[in-house]
Amino acid sequence: MSATDYAKLAIEQVIAEWQKQNKRVDDMLSKFSAEQFHSEIAPGKNTGIYLLGHLIAVNDNIHTFLGFERSYGHYEEMFVKNADKSGFTFPPLEELKIAWHKMNEALAKNFSSLSTEDWFTKHTAVSQADFEANPQRNKLNIVINRTNHQSYHVGQMVLLG
Amino acid sequence: MSATDYAKLAIEQVIAEWQKQNKRVDDMLSKFSAEQFHSEIAPGKNTGIYLLGHLIAVNDNIHTFLGFERSYGHYEEMFVKNADKSGFTFPPLEELKIAWHKMNEALAKNFSSLSTEDWFTKHTAVSQADFEANPQRNKLNIVINRTNHQSYHVGQMVLLG
Numbered sequence: 001m002s003a004t005d006y007a008k009l010a011i012e013q014v015i016a017e018w019q020k021q022n023k024r025v026d027d028m029l030s031k032f033s034a035e036q037f038h039s040e041i042a043p044g045k046n047t048g049i050y051l052l053g054h055l056i057a058v059n060d061n062i063h064t065f066l067g068f069e070r071s072y073g074h075y076e077e078m079f080v081k082n083a084d085k086s087g088f089t090f091p092p093l094e095e096l097k098i099a100w101h102k103m104n105e106a107l108a109k110n111f112s113s114l115s116t117e118d119w120f121t122k123h124t125a126v127s128q129a130d131f132e133a134n135p136q137r138n139k140l141n142i143v144i145n146r147t148n149h150q151s152y153h154v155g156q157m158v159l160l161g
Numbered sequence: 162m163s164a165t166d167y168a169k170l171a172i173e174q175v176i177a178e179w180q181k182q183n184k185r186v187d188d189m190l191s192k193f194s195a196e197q198f199h200s201e202i203a204p205g206k207n208t209g210i211y212l213l214g215h216l217i218a219v220n221d222n223i224h225t226f227l228g229f230e231r232s233y234g235h236y237e238e239m240f241v242k243n244a245d246k247s248g249f250t251f252p253p254l255e256e257l258k259i260a261w262h263k264m265n266e267a268l269a270k271n272f273s274s275l276s277t278e279d280w281f282t283k284h285t286a287v288s289q290a291d292f293e294a295n296p297q298r299n300k301l302n303i304v305i306n307r308t309n310h311q312s313y314h315v316g317q318m319v320l321l322g
Contacts, residue, residue, distance in 0.1 A: 004167075014175075041320070042204075047184075120162065135170060137302075143274075144174055147309060152312045152315055156317060
């Protein structure tokens with residue numbers, strides 16, 4: 001296998017893990033009731049619906065880091081900038097479910113439009129100077145990091161079950 | 162940047178995320194009391210000490226998948242093959258803390274001994290035929306996957322705080 005193939009394979013593996021973690025959320029969306037989603041993962045902690053909205057807002061924002069347009073910027077205020085139970089009226093669960101799937105379709109399409117080289121270019125939130133000082137601050141790193149962010153919250157959401 | 166550099170960079174990024182997630186466990190080990198570690202993450206769910214032992218057993222087993230020798234195989238019975246509260250007497254928290262750090266030192270040393278090419282060779286638990294059918298079943302994938310496994314449980318362990 002050539003070095004180019006290795007780089008391409010590494011990217012495919014990062015995306016495969018991403019998809020695998022999305023599948024775990026898909027499964028919970030099918031399995032858990034609305035009542036479960038409106039419960040807390042543990043007494044006094046976040047609700048399932050907040051965590052779902054949080055994952056949509058954070059993952060949709062991957063679009064921004066990769067130079068694409070995001071669709072759910074309006075979720076950021078209630079699901080990222082503010083904690084659960086801050087007094088916001090959350091969208092209905094069905095709306096969030098649709099947003100989750102639409103967002104993942106858009107991300108998959110945009111991921112597949114990037115070349116191996118594109119993945120190693122800087123993401124949009126880092127300056128050229130900072131990127132040159134640390135070439136790990138590239139687009140691939142956003143997906144590696146957000147996959148782990150999602151796994152962290154999936155570990156919490158399973159407690160609803 | 163050459164294609165070889167990209168492959169090397171991707172590996173470094175996977176390992177950097179791994180180290181970042183280890184740091185989160187390190188922080189909890191310093192911050193949480195023994196009493197917190199012996200509590201459940203949520204009513205009726207796993208205890209912190211079980212999850213810590215589970216992470217040590219699973220992560221130490223990365224050695225096996227990568228062709229190195231593991232040191233904590235004796236933790237597998239109580240922390241992987243059996244659920245929490247199966248009647249085992251767990252090792253003292255201090256022993257687990259030492260094991261956690263020693264294991265990570267050993268993993269870091271062994272990771273750094275692998276070449277870019279080594280990371281894309283098959284891990285030890287897949288057959289040559291299965292690996293040829295799916296070249297993603299390589300050593301790098303073990304680290305990508307175990308990092309997410311750890312993030313999942315870290316998301317649960319923070320609930321002890």
